[in-house]
Amino acid sequence: MNVVAIGMTWLMLMNPKAGLVNQVLDVFGIQPAWFASSHWALPALIVMAIWGGVGYCSLIYLSALQDAPRQLYEAADIDGASAWAKFRVITWPSLLPTTIFLMVTLIIGASQGFGLIALITAGGPGDATTTISYYMYQTGFQFYRFGYASAIGLVTFVGVLVLTLLTWRAQRGRALNG
Amino acid sequence: MATATVAAAPAVRTGKQPGIRPSGWVGFLFIAPNLLGVVAFTLIPLISVVVLAFTDWNLVSGLGGITFTGVDNFVAIARDPGFWHAIALTLAYVAVSVPLTVILGLGLGIALNRPLPAVPYCGRSSSSRTS
Numbered sequence: 001m002n003v004v005a006i007g008m009t010w011l012m013l014m015n016p017k018a019g020l021v022n023q024v025l026d027v028f029g030i031q032p033a034w035f036a037s038s039h040w041a042l043p044a045l046i047v048m049a050i051w052g053g054v055g056y057c058s059l060i061y062l063s064a065l066q067d068a069p070r071q072l073y074e075a076a077d078i079d080g081a082s083a084w085a086k087f088r089v090i091t092w093p094s095l096l097p098t099t100i101f102l103m104v105t106l107i108i109g110a111s112q113g114f115g116l117i118a119l120i121t122a123g124g125p126g127d128a129t130t131t132i133s134y135y136m137y138q139t140g141f142q143f144y145r146f147g148y149a150s151a152i153g154l155v156t157f158v159g160v161l162v163l164t165l166l167t168w169r170a171q172r173g174r175a176l177n178g
Numbered sequence: 179m180a181t182a183t184v185a186a187a188p189a190v191r192t193g194k195q196p197g198i199r200p201s202g203w204v205g206f207l208f209i210a211p212n213l214l215g216v217v218a219f220t221l222i223p224l225i226s227v228v229v230l231a232f233t234d235w236n237l238v239s240g241l242g243g244i245t246f247t248g249v250d251n252f253v254a255i256a257r258d259p260g261f262w263h264a265i266a267l268t269l270a271y272v273a274v275s276v277p278l279t280v281i282l283g284l285g286l287g288i289a290l291n292r293p294l295p296a297v298p299y300c301g302r303s304s305s306s307r308t309s
Contacts, residue, residue, distance in 0.1 A: 042267065049275045050282065057283020058290065065291040091288075099280060106276045111268055127263060131271055135264035144237045147244075150230035151251035152261065159265075163272075 003115035006052045011035075011120060014044055038128035041121050045129060048116055053109075057102050064098040065091070100171045104164050111160045132156050 013020050014034040022031055032040040072090045081089070114133040117123060123130040123138065130138070136156065140149030206213070231251060235244045255261050 042271065046271060046275045046278075049271070050279045053275070053279040054282045054286060057279055058286035061284050061287030062290050065287055095284070099284075102280050102283065103276060106279055107272055110272045110275050113268075113271065127260065129267065130260070130264050131268040132261075132264045133268075135260060146235045146237050147230050147233040147247070148251050148254065150227045151232075151255055153227050154231045155252070155255055 001052055001055070003052070004119060006048055007116050007119040010044070010048045010051070035121055036125060038125045041125060041129045045113075045116055045120065048120075049110065049113065052116075053106060057106075060098060060102060061095065064095050068094050096171055100167060103167050107163050107167060108160055111156070111163065 014022070016022055016031065016033045016036065021034075025031060034040050034044045068091060072094075073086060076086045076090060112133050113131060114137065117129055117131060117134045118137070121129045123134045132152070133156070136149050136152045139145050139152060230244075232246055232248060233244050234247045234250070
């Protein structure tokens with residue numbers, strides 16, 4: 001889903017006075033100011049990012065689940081395995097390649113997260129939501145330090161590459177049939 | 179007259195072999211609209227970032243204002259508190275949002291992977307019912 005649509009929806013939901021979220025939280029007597037508070041701005045952005053990504057993940061998982069090995073479930077049923085045991089021994093290992101794919105793409109996407117931040121908080125309040133892409137943008141296009149911004153970009157690229165390789169490494173040889 | 183054109187057509191075909199040749203500049207013309215965009219907005223920035231990372235440039239001074247400074251930028255990054263603050267925020271953002279997205283997506287996927295009230299009309303569950 002488009003980040004602008006996600007952002008505008010949650011901006012209204014998280015409006016400190018009129019938003020649905022704070023109307024509900026009012027029952028418990030807490031009223032976070034979300035995007036005006038340096039403590040709550042980043043968590044609010046994380047909630048938005050999660051909400052925006054879950055639908056895609058569930059779709060990919062759903063298609064992977066429909067590929068799950070039937071005969072193993074049947075064997076587990078005959079052996080009288082519990083639902084949790086079936087999940088742990090069959091479902092989770094057979095979904096591992098899917099999980100890794102989602103983790104890798106989400107890590108890359110989240111490390112470069114820019115749209116929501118530029119739209120909602122512009123890195124603020126202060127520098128409470130200045131993630132690396134926004135810091136790079138500020139350095140390059142607001143302070144016009146293009147060389148420095150390019151260097152940040154290069155370092156970020158290497159960092160994301162290392163994160164991706166680590167994620168990839170973690171799953172090696174653990175898949176059900178790999 | 180009609181017979182003449184019919185006779186001429188195969189001759190042309192065998193002689194010049196019209197049709198799509200696998201190589202040649204015409205092919206590049208077909209991908210040119212997209213290639214132009216890729217080169218202008220992906221390839222050139224991609225290469226220039228690697229070059230600019232070793233320079234000091236403020237855009238306003240124009241192309242002549244590019245001065246090479248070696249690894250100065252990277253030394254400055256290592257000492258820049260703003261950079262490390264941004265890295266910490268990004269890592270927190272990734273570490274919280276990615277696992278939660280995957281776990282919630284898995285939960286939702288499992289919840290949807292069963293016969294639901296409306297399923298006779300959609301995909302897999304209807305076929306599994308008939309089997």
